[in-house]
Amino acid sequence: MTDDPFENMLAQMDRAKEYADVDDGVFERLKHPERTLKVTLPVELDSGEVKVFEGYRCQFDSARGPFKGGVRYHPSVTQREVEALAGWMTWKTALVDLPYGGAKGGVICEPKDLTQNDLESLTRRYTEGIRRMIGPETDVPAPDMNTNSQTMAWMMDTYSMYEGHSVPQVVTGKPLEIGGTPGRVEATGRGVSIVTERLFEYLDRDLSGASVAIQGFGNVGSNAAKLLDEAGARIVATSDVTGAAYDPEGLDVSALDAHVTAGGLIDEYVAGDRRDVPIADGDGDRGDGWWDAPEMISNEELLTLDVDVLIPAAVEGVITADNVRELRASAIVEAANGPTTVAADEVLTERDVQVVPDILANAGGVIVSYLEWVQNAQEFSWPLETVNAELERRIGRAFDQTIEQYDAKDLPDLRTAAYTLALERTASAHEYRGLFP
Numbered sequence: 001m002t003d004d005p006f007e008n009m010l011a012q013m014d015r016a017k018e019y020a021d022v023d024d025g026v027f028e029r030l031k032h033p034e035r036t037l038k039v040t041l042p043v044e045l046d047s048g049e050v051k052v053f054e055g056y057r058c059q060f061d062s063a064r065g066p067f068k069g070g071v072r073y074h075p076s077v078t079q080r081e082v083e084a085l086a087g088w089m090t091w092k093t094a095l096v097d098l099p100y101g102g103a104k105g106g107v108i109c110e111p112k113d114l115t116q117n118d119l120e121s122l123t124r125r126y127t128e129g130i131r132r133m134i135g136p137e138t139d140v141p142a143p144d145m146n147t148n149s150q151t152m153a154w155m156m157d158t159y160s161m162y163e164g165h166s167v168p169q170v171v172t173g174k175p176l177e178i179g180g181t182p183g184r185v186e187a188t189g190r191g192v193s194i195v196t197e198r199l200f201e202y203l204d205r206d207l208s209g210a211s212v213a214i215q216g217f218g219n220v221g222s223n224a225a226k227l228l229d230e231a232g233a234r235i236v237a238t239s240d241v242t243g244a245a246y247d248p249e250g251l252d253v254s255a256l257d258a259h260v261t262a263g264g265l266i267d268e269y270v271a272g273d274r275r276d277v278p279i280a281d282g283d284g285d286r287g288d289g290w291w292d293a294p295e296m297i298s299n300e301e302l303l304t305l306d307v308d309v310l311i312p313a314a315v316e317g318v319i320t321a322d323n324v325r326e327l328r329a330s331a332i333v334e335a336a337n338g339p340t341t342v343a344a345d346e347v348l349t350e351r352d353v354q355v356v357p358d359i360l361a362n363a364g365g366v367i368v369s370y371l372e373w374v375q376n377a378q379e380f381s382w383p384l385e386t387v388n389a390e391l392e393r394r395i396g397r398a399f400d401q402t403i404e405q406y407d408a409k410d411l412p413d414l415r416t417a418a419y420t421l422a423l424e425r426t427a428s429a430h431e432y433r434g435l436f437p
């Protein structure tokens with residue numbers, strides 16, 4: 001089996017094709033991205049050095065509507081990864097029935113080595129590079145790994161400068177002050193929490209007291225942790241690039257969140273070096289000296305904990321043929337995009353581990369992005385309660401349709417159910433529109 005995320009996405013499609021009502025010719029069309037632009041981004045850094053970055057925007061499919069998908073800043077970004085992520089966006093928007101296609105962007109960089117000025121210059125360069133292919137009616141970027149509402153503000157501003165007037169609708173995930181929607185920051189984590197609750201209802205199990213391990217405590221992982229904690233689950237482990245904090249009794253999620261929000265890392269938290277607690281007496285001691293520290297374990301160990309739910313919420317390809325037999329979680333909710341390889345998936349299906357696939361589990365983000373886009377078009381804003389209720393309705397409906405498909409067609413797993421729906425909807429749009437322009 002391959003480490004290539006694009007090959008993995010194609011293999012997921014092939015696995016579902018057997019059960020999907022999709023014409024062979026149209027299916028072949030669905031395996032190819034419409035286009036990918038590669039851009040060279042020279043930036044003069046604060047340090048005085050001129051650095052040349054590389055970025056991509058892949059537009060995978062637009063049969064159902066404008067391209068939609070986030071922008072990722074990460075050292076391991078590749079063209080193939082961006083294309084896989086754009087494909088997953090296509091299946092995600094189809095599954096949750098948004099009038100969008102799928103796209104994704106990425107820049108090869110290590111954000112933690114860049115100053116805020118460097119990030120702004122890089123973002124403006126990248127936006128200029130992809131400017132001709134994006135737009136409110138054509139392709140609408142949003143945040144993904146290592147990008148946020150500030151990144152979207154710079155993108156929107158750069159695009160607007162060229163247009164000569166403000167165009168808030170060109171990106172989603174913006175700050176509230178310039179046309180963002182309440183609820184977008186937490187939306188992906190909220191969706192993860194909603195589908196986890198729905199899965200437990202479906203399995204007739206009690207979420208209260210259930211143990212949860214979450215790989216990645218960034219935007220998605222931390223918001224999922226907070227909401228699942230509020231729903232009564234026990235978050236026993238979570239991680240970042242430095243490793244994982246583990247406490248079988250349950251972590252103090254709000255303390256951890258305060259530390260990470262203040263810029264802290266997990267290993268510092270475990271060491272008792274809290275960024276959010278001021279040094280009171282100048283002797284370096286940040287508290288009263290007492291600290292019931294969680295255990296520090298590795299990201300690999302986190303994946304194999306004996307928990308009720310495992311939530312990968314970081315990078316793709318972490319559950320593989322090499323470690324899948326060591327996994328002990330009875331359910332997996334995929335908050336990250338593409339965390340499970342097809343080879344691992346086959347083992348999980350064999351072992352009856354319920355996996356809520358990424359294209360359903362992490363769709364909360366793009367659902368609320370859609371709600372932001374609609375508000376921008378209406379030049380009207382909705383309160384948080386309206387946004388959250390609409391998110392819950394839409395992701396709940398997609399969850400129910402996936403379960404219905406799984407049960408009615410006696411499919412091997414929930415991913416196959418979700419993919420058959422997504423492929424059939426996208427294929428049908430292609431058939432109505434015609435394959436050849």
Ligand SMILES: NC(=O)C1=CN([C@@H]2O[C@H](COP(=O)(O)OP(=O)(O)OC[C@H]3O[C@@H](n4cnc5c(N)ncnc54)[C@H](O)[C@@H]3O)[C@@H](O)[C@H]2O)C=CC1
Nearest residue numbers: 144145146188216217218219220240241314336337362365
């Ligand atoms: N932000 C969003 O709205 C959406 C994000 N996603 C997906 O969720 C995942 C996480 O995204 P965000 O939370 O936005 O990113 P983020 O940048 O806010 O957080 C990523 C987290 O993962 C950790 N991490 C990074 N590399 C790691 C590694 N190799 N091993 C373990 N941990 C690692 C980071 O330290 C951080 O805690 C990605 O797969 C992303 O594509 C999916 C849908 C929407």
Ligand SMILES: O=C(O)CCC(=O)C(=O)O
Nearest residue numbers: 069070142144365366369
């Ligand atoms: O909010 C969006 O438009 C897309 C978010 C995203 O990149 C994703 O769902 O993977």
